[in-house]
Each structure stands twice: as structure tokens, then as C-alpha cells.
Amino acid sequence: MPKENKDSAAPVYAAQACPLSAVIVAAETGFAAQFGVxxxxxxxxxxxxxxxVGTPESLRQRFTGLCxxxxxxxxxxxxxxxxxxxxxTARLTAGTATAPTGLTGLMLLLSPTTRETPPARxxxxxxxxxILDGVAAGASTELLAERLCLSRxxxxxxxxxxxxxxxxxxxxALAAQVGALGLLGPSHATAPGRRANDSSNWSAETTGMRETPAGWATAAQS
Known part of the structure; x- marks a missing residue:
């Protein structure tokens, strides 16, 4: 794994992941702070x-290659x-790292490059x-994860x-509040003939759906 460029002005934050599953097991405070958590x-x-990066599946495939x-x-x-x-936006470098004890793990180095200005609304x-459309339809966490290519x-x-x-x-309450604010938009409103809390309809509507790069674009603008 390449070494961090110590001459770079961009900060670099680290996290560690399981070498078998790529699940994050430890993270620096600065790494988590990029997400506000x-x-x-x-x-x-x-x-x-x-x-x-691209679709969620493409990044998962990169980590599968590491594992x-x-x-x-x-x-x-x-x-x-x-x-x-x-x-x-950030540069992510991920690779295998071996500790002096011989244990091998995955190291993630995240270097933020740009950040959007907070939106006015x-x-x-x-x-x-x-996700909220599925929640409103009563979809389970398992179904949401499967349809949207996320982990539970x-x-x-x-x-x-x-x-x-x-x-x-x-x-x-979250789904009701967001719906009342009109943030889901017409494409996420209850379709004609569809009952509220009908997860089977939501499942059928999202079969084959996989999140795209547009998934990070805003769903409602005004």
C-alpha cells in the first residue's frame, strides 16, 4: 500500500476494516467527522x-478484490x-496492511478535496x-438493503x-414529516392503486433497481 504524501496540504483520515468482509471496525475521529458522526x-x-463511486456495487467489488x-x-x-x-468529494486509498503481530487488516485513508456549501433548505x-419511500411502504431493513445495494x-x-x-x-414520524414537507417529490408519492404501508408494491416497483451516481443528487429542489 502506498505511503501517505506527507507534503500534501490535504488532511488524511484513517479507518480500519475487517480483511474478510470489509466491514469498518475502527475509525479516527476525523474520519467519522467527515460524515458528521x-x-x-x-x-x-x-x-x-x-x-x-459510480454505483455502490462498483466500490463493493473493489473491496471484494482486496478481501x-x-x-x-x-x-x-x-x-x-x-x-x-x-x-x-475525497480521495480514498484502501489496501491491506500487516501489523507487527502478523495480523492483516484493511486500511482506509480518506482525503477530502471539496465540500458543498450547506443548502438554503x-x-x-x-x-x-x-429509503424513505420504502419506509413509508412498510419495507423491512432487509428488503431496503437488498433493493438499494446497501448493508443492513x-x-x-x-x-x-x-x-x-x-x-x-x-x-x-420521519416518513410522515418528510412527506408533509413535500421533499419526496412526485416520483416518490403513493402511486394510484397503491395502499400505504404496502411493501410488496414497493418491492415490485424497485425490483432490479440499483442506485446510480445520481443517487447523491438532490431528490427535490425549489
Whole structure:
């Protein structure tokens, strides 16, 4: 794995992941702060739950290559999101690292490059809108994870972020509040003939759907 460029002015924050599953097991405070959370809140998440490059599957495939020993390291330009709703771009370098004890793990180095100005009003990304549409339809965490190419922990992470942003006490209140604010947009409104809390309809509507780079774009603008 290449060494960090100590002459670079850009800060670099580190996290460690399990070499078998790529699940994050430890993170520096600065790494977690890029998402506006504490290190404990991202433990158990996959890197692709937090960061996007192309589609979530493409980043997961890069980490699968590391876990299976097909590659030793890689560097990608990624996009992440702060809990306030702003997005940032960063350079992610990930690779295998061996401690003096002989134990091998995955090291993640995140170097932020740009960050958006906070929006004048609260907005949702397309990914968040899809999660909330599923929540409103009564979809389970397992179904949300399967349809949106996230881990179960990743689904919970994004919902916690939105609960914090909208100051909502639970998922049901969150979906109702966001719907009342009109942030889901017409594409996420209840379709004709579809009953509220009908997860089977939501499942059918999202079959084959995989989040795209546009998932980090705002789902509602005004």
C-alpha cells in the first residue's frame, strides 16, 4: 500500500476494516467527522454504505478484490455525505496492511478535496428518498438493503442520519414529516392503486433497481 504524501496540504483520515468482509471496525475521529458522526456510528458499516463511486456495487467489488487477495490496494475519487445533507468529494486509498503481530487488516485513508456549501433548505438525496419511500411502504431493513445495494447496517445508518437532520423520533414520524414537507417529490408519492404501508408494491416497483451516481443528487429542489 502506498505511503501517505506527507507534503500534501490535504488532511488524511484513517479507518480500519475487517480483511474478510470489509466491514469498518475502527475509525479516527476525523474520519467519522467527515460524515458528521462519531466513530461508533460507522462501525459495522461497509465503505460502500458511506461512499459512492459510480454505483455502490462498483466500490463493493473493489473491496471484494482486496478481501480475496486479487489486489493489494486501490485509489478512487469518491463522494460522501455529511449528516447535515451536504456532500463532499475525497480521495480514498484502501489496501491491506500487516501489523507487527502478523495480523492483516484493511486500511482506509480518506482525503477530502471539496465540500458543498450547506443548502438554503433541507433536501434529500435520491438514495434517501428511495429509503424513505420504502419506509413509508412498510419495507423491512432487509428488503431496503437488498433493493438499494446497501448493508443492513448501512440502511440503519442513513435512517439515523435523517432522523437527526429532521429531528424525528422514529422512522414512521420521519416518513410522515418528510412527506408533509413535500421533499419526496412526485416520483416518490403513493402511486394510484397503491395502499400505504404496502411493501410488496414497493418491492415490485424497485425490483432490479440499483442506485446510480445520481443517487447523491438532490431528490427535490425549489
Amino acid at each position: 462519531s466513530p461508533g456510528e460507522i462501525h459495522g458499516c461497509l465503505p460502500s454504505d458511506l461512499l459512492h 480475496e487477495g486479487h489486489t493489494l490496494w486501490f485509489t478512487e475519487k469518491v463522494i460522501g455525505q455529511h449528516c447535515r445533507g451536504t456532500t463532499f 433541507t433536501v434529500l438525496t435520491a438514495l434517501e428518498a428511495r 447496517r448501512g440502511v440503519d445508518y442513513h435512517i439515523r442520519q435523517m432522523l437527526r437532520r429532521f429531528d424525528a423520533p422514529n422512522r414512521r
